[in-house]
Amino acid sequence: MPELPEVEIAARSLAPQVEGRVVVAVERLDWERMVETPDAASFRLLIVGRQIQCAHRRAKWVLLDLDDAWTLAIHLRMSGNLTVQRPEVEARHHVHLILQLSDGGRIFFDDERKFGRVRLLDRSGLAHLDACHGPEPLDARFTPEVLAGILAGRQTKIKSLLLDQHRIAGLGNIYVNESLWHARLHPSLPAGRVAGQSVVDLHAAMRQVLEQAIAHEGSSLRNYRNGYGRRGQNQEHFLVYDRAGQPCLRCGCPIERLVIAQRSSFYCPACQIWG
DNA sequence: CATTACCTGCAA
DNA sequence: TTGCAGGTAATG
Numbered sequence: 001m002p003e004l005p006e007v008e009i010a011a012r013s014l015a016p017q018v019e020g021r022v023v024v025a026v027e028r029l030d031w032e033r034m035v036e037t038p039d040a041a042s043f044r045l046l047i048v049g050r051q052i053q054c055a056h057r058r059a060k061w062v063l064l065d066l067d068d069a070w071t072l073a074i075h076l077r078m079s080g081n082l083t084v085q086r087p088e089v090e091a092r093h094h095v096h097l098i099l100q101l102s103d104g105g106r107i108f109f110d111d112e113r114k115f116g117r118v119r120l121l122d123r124s125g126l127a128h129l130d131a132c133h134g135p136e137p138l139d140a141r142f143t144p145e146v147l148a149g150i151l152a153g154r155q156t157k158i159k160s161l162l163l164d165q166h167r168i169a170g171l172g173n174i175y176v177n178e179s180l181w182h183a184r185l186h187p188s189l190p191a192g193r194v195a196g197q198s199v200v201d202l203h204a205a206m207r208q209v210l211e212q213a214i215a216h217e218g219s220s221l222r223n224y225r226n227g228y229g230r231r232g233q234n235q236e237h238f239l240v241y242d243r244a245g246q247p248c249l250r251c252g253c254p255i256e257r258l259v260i261a262q263r264s265s266f267y268c269p270a271c272q273i274w275g
Numbered sequence: 276c277a278t279t280a281c282c283t284g285c286a287a
Numbered sequence: 288t289t290g291c292a293g294g295t296a297a298t299g
Contacts, residue, residue: 002293002294003293003294006293033281060294075294075295076293076294077281077293077294077295078282078283078292078293078294078295079282079283079284079292079293094283111282112282112283112284113281113282113283113284113292113294114281114282114283115281115282115283115294115295116294117295156276160276163294165294165295172293172294173292173293173294174293175293219293220293221292221293222284222285222292222293223293224293261277262277262278262279263293263294264291264292
């Protein structure tokens with residue numbers, strides 16, 4: 001489910017509810033496969049007693065920085081969400097991790113499809129996680145020139161490249177579809193053929209799409225909720241995603257659906273062109 | 276590059 | 288019952 005905007009909103013909405021609190025207990029961990037590192041037993045031992053210093057985001061990871069330079073990294077994958085609940089709230093059975101906090105709050109990691117993952121990382125583990133991802137599209141250092149360098153000479157489809165977290169961090173299926181529509185680029189276009197003004201347009205489109213989604217507190221199709229349990233509103237502002245058969249909002253031509261990189265791609269065959 | 280696997284729930 | 292869903296890693 002969540003892409004950059006949803007993860008950003010998750011981290012921002014958790015911050016005031018968790019920062020400064022100490023993890024006093026692991027109340028529930030009933031799907032141990034979600035803990036990628038270290039092993040589940042070590043995870044339980046290491047996390048208890050740690051104070052949460054800061055909640056933030058890198059790529060699609062929620063990062064909770066703890067004392068002694070540990071970081072709890074959480075990936076929501078398709079159906080995960082993180083909320084903070086009061087003591088009297090009962091967790092439904094899709095909540096597979098509950099951390100009790102020193103002020104009585106409880107972090108719920110709810111994940112219907114069980115694809116979500118958590119890692120408890122030391123400094124080097126965090127550095128490795130960072131190094132595995134491309135630049136942040138909303139960072140000031142992500143210029144059109146940086147994007148041009150990522151695209152140059154690559155024959156892979158532009159959509160596949162934009163989904164590749166090693167190249168550029170944070171975009172997923174929805175926001176790639178939306179960005180390519182804004183930039184008037186066909187999703188099957190070889191990345192290396194996006195050049196000149198098209199790179200500038202794509203760069204601007206990516207930023208505008210992501211910033212708008214953050215302003216609307218993310219997109220909630222099914223499962224996504226922020227740290228207070230509230231849905232986002234951005235799903236009401238999609239211009240091309242999931243609109244197969246409906247008229248293009250720019251030219252009126254029916255939107256088509258194509259599968260690229262195992263994902264539904266929605267595009268206008270008239271105004272999203274090959275170059 | 277394409278296909279499969281990981282999971283569950285929902286709509287067609 | 289089948290296909291599809293916001294993600295990603297592991298296979299041919």
